[in-house]
Amino acid sequence: MTELAVNPLQGRRITLAVTGGIAVYKVCELVRLLVKSGADVEVAMTEAAARFVGPLTFEALSGHPVAVDQFSGGMPHLALTRSDTDLLVVAPATANTLAKAAGGIADDLVSAVILGRACPMAVVPAMNDRMWANPATQRNAALLRGDGVAILGPACGALACGVEGAGRMLEPGEILAHVRRLLTPQILAGRRVVVSAGPTYEPIDPVRGITNLSSGKQGYAIAEAAFEAGADVTLVTGPTALAAPVGVHVVRTDTALSMKKALESAVAGADAFISVAAVADWRVRAASTHKIKKESFKGADPVLALEENPDILHDIAHANPQLYCVGFAAETEDVEQNAQKKRVRKGVAMVVGNDASQALGSDMNSVVFAAEQGSLALEGVSKREVARRLASLLAQALDARGPGSRNAA
Numbered sequence: 001m002t003e004l005a006v007n008p009l010q011g012r013r014i015t016l017a018v019t020g021g022i023a024v025y026k027v028c029e030l031v032r033l034l035v036k037s038g039a040d041v042e043v044a045m046t047e048a049a050a051r052f053v054g055p056l057t058f059e060a061l062s063g064h065p066v067a068v069d070q071f072s073g074g075m076p077h078l079a080l081t082r083s084d085t086d087l088l089v090v091a092p093a094t095a096n097t098l099a100k101a102a103g104g105i106a107d108d109l110v111s112a113v114i115l116g117r118a119c120p121m122a123v124v125p126a127m128n129d130r131m132w133a134n135p136a137t138q139r140n141a142a143l144l145r146g147d148g149v150a151i152l153g154p155a156c157g158a159l160a161c162g163v164e165g166a167g168r169m170l171e172p173g174e175i176l177a178h179v180r181r182l183l184t185p186q187i188l189a190g191r192r193v194v195v196s197a198g199p200t201y202e203p204i205d206p207v208r209g210i211t212n213l214s215s216g217k218q219g220y221a222i223a224e225a226a227f228e229a230g231a232d233v234t235l236v237t238g239p240t241a242l243a244a245p246v247g248v249h250v251v252r253t254d255t256a257l258s259m260k261k262a263l264e265s266a267v268a269g270a271d272a273f274i275s276v277a278a279v280a281d282w283r284v285r286a287a288s289t290h291k292i293k294k295e296s297f298k299g300a301d302p303v304l305a306l307e308e309n310p311d312i313l314h315d316i317a318h319a320n321p322q323l324y325c326v327g328f329a330a331e332t333e334d335v336e337q338n339a340q341k342k343r344v345r346k347g348v349a350m351v352v353g354n355d356a357s358q359a360l361g362s363d364m365n366s367v368v369f370a371a372e373q374g375s376l377a378l379e380g381v382s383k384r385e386v387a388r389r390l391a392s393l394l395a396q397a398l399d400a401r402g403p404g405s406r407n408a409a
């Protein structure tokens with residue numbers, strides 16, 4: 001079984017080639033994020049890039065000297081991607097750099113680094129929309145893709161030249177997420193995974209409702225980990241304050257009934273459903289369409305009539321027997337026994353029991369993965385670690401069942 005490392009960037013060697021465009025200033029932040037995540041980053045710049053941001057900035061951020069000149073002694077173009085380099089990232093990648101990379105031209109330090117690399121490469125284009133749309137650039141991008149190069153973006157949006165269009169460099173956080181995926185074993189490649197997360201919101205009237213303290217952090221971390229492990233991920237979420245994870249299809253819902261409907265269509269053809277949402281057990285029987293006035297109770301205590309919500313996980317598991325379903329159970333005692341009981345009661349492959357007193361709103365969690373084959377406990381770990389362990393267990397379970405939707409890909 002391939003066990004995913006908790007942090008795919010820890011101790012990894014990344015060479016960052018920076019070429020000349022205004023987006024260079026954003027790449028400073030990318031270096032900071034990569035270094036903060038534990039990567040060892042070496043930077044090479046073109047002379048054009050060094051006119052936007054001086055090498056000293058990148059030296060300070062990476063903690064290594066920055067190479068700009070191909071003829072500064074030694075063989076920097078080869079030294080910069082050694083056999084132990086894990087990834088070469090070219091950001092921002094200009095149209096000119098893409099053309100040279102596609103054609104095998106090496107007439108400056110960065111293009112020589114690209115040609116002489118002994119590791120996988122990702123390029124992050126940044127240019128004017130007409131330059132990106134030009135058939136020559138599209139041809140070069142297709143050639144690079146064919147050579148196994150990962151092309152990250154570009155995004156659509158406001159460009160430095162004052163127009164809106166495709167050509168904008170991905171944001172540093174988005175590039176970081178893709179780099180994490182590129183450095184993670186693709187154990188869920190070809191799999192479709194659906195995750196539910198966050199609380200639900202059951203309206204009482206148009207301005208009031210019943211919800212709970214679920215932050216959504218654990219479910220979002222699982223969606224992120226599944227994406228990093230190569231899965232095609234759909235996240236069906238209740239209202240949370242969290243940013244959408246990069247690379248994940250996000251469907252926003254509010255009530256338990258709307259979440260159920262969204263999940264029923266999302267799981268069609270999927271391999272796995274991870275039900276992390278804290279679904280309200282009851283909804284208000286007759287939510288008012290207008291704001292309820294205090295006077296309407298004439299001094300008496302208001303009484304809300306509730307009715308039970310469907311058990312989404314139970315219903316989806318029973319309607320889709322081929323789907324590998326995982327539930328979550330918030331417990332305060334006997335976590336393992338209660339998780340195993342809940343697994344049998346809901347008819348699912350695994351229930352992750354978590355210590356409710358620790359998990360709510362926190363970045364940390366203590367869990368027990370309770371499956372038919374047995375249980376595995378993780379004490380006081382980050383929600384990200386729980387997510388990556390779950391992704392490893394999921395890949396193992398799906399591989400044991402056969403190729404699944406990989407065939408359809």
Ligand code: CTP
Pocket residue numbers: 196256275276277278279280281309310311312313314326327328329330331342
């Ligand atoms: N769940 C669901 N639909 C509901 C309630 C829960 O799909 N209406 C799912 C949750 O996403 C989670 C699991 O079921 O995966 C939690 O089960 P539940 O029986 O609600 O657990 P607890 O809330 O811990 O229940 P209990 O109070 O019985 O311990």
